[in-house]
Amino acid sequence: MGETSHRPKSLLEAVELTKRFGSLVANDRVSLAIRAGETHALLGENGAGKSTLVKMLCGLLQPDSGELLYEGVPVVFPDPASSRARGVGVVFQHFALFDAMTVVENVALGLPGHQPLSVLAARIDACVHRYGLEVEPYRRVGELSVGERQRVEIVRCLLGDPRVLILDEPTSVLTPDESENLFRTVDLLTAEGRAVLFISHKLDEVRRLCHRATVLRGGRFIAEVDPQQESFASLARLMVGADVPRTPRAATHALGEPRLLVRHLNLAGDGSRGSALHDINLEIRAGEIVGIAGVAGNGQTALFDVLSGERTVQDRESIVISTVPAGGFGPTERRALRAGFVPEERLGHAAAPDLCLSDNVLLTTHGDGQIVTADIIRRSPLFARFKQIVKGFDVRFGGKDPKARRLSGGNLQKFVIGREVLRDPVLIVVDQPTWGVDASAAAFIRTTLRQRAAEGCAVLVVSQDLDELLEFADRIAVMSEGRLTEPVPVEETSREAIGLAMGGAHRAAGEGSHAA
Numbered sequence: 001m002g003e004t005s006h007r008p009k010s011l012l013e014a015v016e017l018t019k020r021f022g023s024l025v026a027n028d029r030v031s032l033a034i035r036a037g038e039t040h041a042l043l044g045e046n047g048a049g050k051s052t053l054v055k056m057l058c059g060l061l062q063p064d065s066g067e068l069l070y071e072g073v074p075v076v077f078p079d080p081a082s083s084r085a086r087g088v089g090v091v092f093q094h095f096a097l098f099d100a101m102t103v104v105e106n107v108a109l110g111l112p113g114h115q116p117l118s119v120l121a122a123r124i125d126a127c128v129h130r131y132g133l134e135v136e137p138y139r140r141v142g143e144l145s146v147g148e149r150q151r152v153e154i155v156r157c158l159l160g161d162p163r164v165l166i167l168d169e170p171t172s173v174l175t176p177d178e179s180e181n182l183f184r185t186v187d188l189l190t191a192e193g194r195a196v197l198f199i200s201h202k203l204d205e206v207r208r209l210c211h212r213a214t215v216l217r218g219g220r221f222i223a224e225v226d227p228q229q230e231s232f233a234s235l236a237r238l239m240v241g242a243d244v245p246r247t248p249r250a251a252t253h254a255l256g257e258p259r260l261l262v263r264h265l266n267l268a269g270d271g272s273r274g275s276a277l278h279d280i281n282l283e284i285r286a287g288e289i290v291g292i293a294g295v296a297g298n299g300q301t302a303l304f305d306v307l308s309g310e311r312t313v314q315d316r317e318s319i320v321i322s323t324v325p326a327g328g329f330g331p332t333e334r335r336a337l338r339a340g341f342v343p344e345e346r347l348g349h350a351a352a353p354d355l356c357l358s359d360n361v362l363l364t365t366h367g368d369g370q371i372v373t374a375d376i377i378r379r380s381p382l383f384a385r386f387k388q389i390v391k392g393f394d395v396r397f398g399g400k401d402p403k404a405r406r407l408s409g410g411n412l413q414k415f416v417i418g419r420e421v422l423r424d425p426v427l428i429v430v431d432q433p434t435w436g437v438d439a440s441a442a443a444f445i446r447t448t449l450r451q452r453a454a455e456g457c458a459v460l461v462v463s464q465d466l467d468e469l470l471e472f473a474d475r476i477a478v479m480s481e482g483r484l485t486e487p488v489p490v491e492e493t494s495r496e497a498i499g500l501a502m503g504g505a506h507r508a509a510g511e512g513s514h515a516a
């Protein structure tokens with residue numbers, strides 16, 4: 001075989017895999033060959049069947065029919081441990097880390113055998129340096145941002161010395177710089193003869209990084225292409241089956257009353273949910289979208305927690321929602337002021353994984369006075385709202401009312417956004433609105449937020465996707481080391497200026513000395 005051709009041989013191959021969930025065919029005779037030394041993209045809309053395929057490749061799910069070949073030989077992976085033992089490593093979108101443990105303790109749990117933690121920490125350091133990933137072995141995972149947690153997962157996987165590394169949307173929470181670092185890592189891995197299966201909704205990075213791409217649509221194999229020979233539009237068309245809309249730019253409507261006023265907001269780091277906040281000032285008025293850019297772990301999580309009421313502050317006046325001092329209010333009281341919140345982590349924070357979707361609707365709507373009255377849950381308005389979300393936000397899933405954990409990542413995100421938007425908020429705070437969401441759904445979410453703003457809602461978007469902020473925010477501020485820069489109109493800033501501020505340019509420039 002391989003002697004006569006230049007094609008590197010397949011390390012791992014899926015041959016006509018089919019997987020059904022009840023009546024839904026999540027993978028319908030899907031084939032895919034991942035070769036040594038290549039980065040292979042797996043593309044498809046939300047719900048196209050990518051995660052299902054990946055789960056079959058690593059033994060987390062068993063196919064109903066079809067087979068797997070490892071180096072050309074049929075193989076069955078009854079569980080993830082057996083695929084790992086053969087060198088198939090996966091970094092999933094949803095992480096499996098324990099918050100209360102340190103990085104090195106988490107890594108130890110995922111590796112076979114026992115090693116002293118100090119030895120393992122040294123191995124982590126070596127891996128981190130070799131592949132340019134920033135991870136500190138002795139930090140507690142609960143303190144880390146999503147981006148940092150993702151790097152922990154990648155390091156944990158690399159320590160298992162995989163021959164095939166599957167990365168499920170690895171860049172969705174990374175800054176451009178961090179993504180560049182990851183691309184270098186991926187190039188190093190393939191240069192070492194490993195294969196990388198790269199799942200991403202970001203078509204520009206797929207075009208840059210990947211040697212081949214397999215496109216799925218509706219659970220079926222659509223095409224295998226050379227992404228470098230394709231355009232953004234042609235790839236999107238293969239995935240969606242139609243042209244992808246762009247987000248409309250800001251409408252020129254007059255701004256209304258301030259909906260969120262943050263004045264001299266300070267917060268001590270609590271040791272578990274990350275950084276402290278230093279003298280944050282921000283005003284968002286009805287009708288505008290303000291974006292907050294920044295590298296993960298610079299206080300965005302603390303800011304979200306303190307704006308949503310998951311953490312309260314002594315100084316009630318430091319957070320004002322529609323004229324009401326709200327610093328001491330919890331999430332339900334803030335929601336009663338018609339504020340809506342969409343946290344970064346959708347499974348576990350925004351949605352309870354083991355509750356069905358309709359019960360997840362209840363989580364943020366119980367105080368609205370329509371679904372719960374006189375302490376009684378009224379199932380019919382609850383279901384009406386649930387259906388409205390599913391229909392209005394094109395949330396796709398199998399079954400009638402599945403548990404949240406059964407939804408694909410992007411569909412769960414559309415559900416969570418829909419749940420908040422349909423509460424008709426006057427202020428909505430969204431952390432990473434389109435993480436893991438395909439191009440057309442991302443455009444839909446941005447357009448929805450844009451429309452809400454046009455209808456008089458104030459929108460605050462925290463995003464590590466700079467392109468996203470430049471595309472649809474009216475003003476952009478940057479978070480760095482717990483400080484927030486003054487938001488500037490998007491047309492008066494640039495990628496470079498934002499990038500500099502993200503790296504803490506205020507310090508480099510000597511502006512404002514060190515924290516008091």
Ligand SMILES: Nc1ncnc2c1ncn2[C@@H]1O[C@H](COP(=O)(O)OP(=O)(O)OP(=O)(O)O)[C@@H](O)[C@H]1O
Nearest residue numbers: 021026046047048049050051052397398408409410
């Ligand atoms: N365990 C399950 N039970 C029932 N349905 C499921 C299950 N897992 C996935 N599905 C359904 O199978 C379909 C494919 O989902 P999958 O997660 O593979 O899509 P995806 O391409 O990875 O999407 P995304 O980009 O949103 O992560 C979806 O309609 C999803 O709701």
